[in-house]
Amino acid sequence: MFEGKTLWNIMQMGGFTILALAFCSVLSLSVIAERVYYFWKRSRAARPAFMHSLMARLGSGDIAGAQALCESTPAPFADVALAGIRSRDDSTQNIENAMDRQISIEVADLERYTAILGTIGSTAVYIGLFGTVLGIIHAFQDIAKVGGGGINIVIGGIAEALICTAAGISVAVPAVIAYNYLEKRIERFTTDMELCLSQLADFFTARNTTHETTAKRKKAQNDR
Secondary structure (H helix, E strand, O other), X not given: OOOOOOHHHHHHHHOHHHHHHHHHHHHHHXXXXXXXXHHHHOOOOOHHHXXXXXXXXXXXXXXXXXXXXXXXXXXXXXXXXXXXXXXXXXXXXXXXXXXXXXXXXXXXXXXOOHHHHHHHHHHHHHHHHHHXXXXXXXXXXXXXXXXXXXXXXXXXXXHHHHHHHHHHHHHHHHHHHHHHHHHHHHHHHHHHHHHHHHHHHHHHHHHHHHHHHHHHHHHHHHHO
8 A cells, every 4th residue: 555655655645634743743852852851951960969068058157158059050959949048038938938939930940841742642643533534534535436335445545544543643652651751750850849948948947046046045135
């Protein structure tokens, strides 16, 4: 059936549906490549080692060093920590709010374009089926023109129509796999950011409590 035909010839058999699926495929692969590269750049630092170094600098009062560490670490949790450090002079609640806002910003950046993959993964098969239905309709039109039926008349049209179904599946499967993979990675990024927030919130809460206690003691001593 397809002997001696090029890929372009086979695509032409599917009509405009194949062209739509080809566009979806190019778009899907572009998004996958961009997101995988972006996630790779943002995951080259380990949170435990980063937090150990950060807490050591904060504990010694090296705020400038802590900020420099956050700015030089290419990870979402580093940006969350930096937001907390920049708000260190506010109340504990305001510090947590600043880090919460940064988490929302980071999650939005991580989720950028992933909806495209979800949409392509869920609709590509249906686009392929639409092309198949059109192909079968054309096959029955050929029967009507001939004035009779038979396997030899419809087999060509049906075989060509099924190209659309195969193309739809081949576009949808990578998109769905990539979408699920990226969603799992986003969950891990989010967990790291939330753990960073929790650890820094505990640090600043303890620091503020200590400062308040010291201030009360000084005030009591002055009153005496």
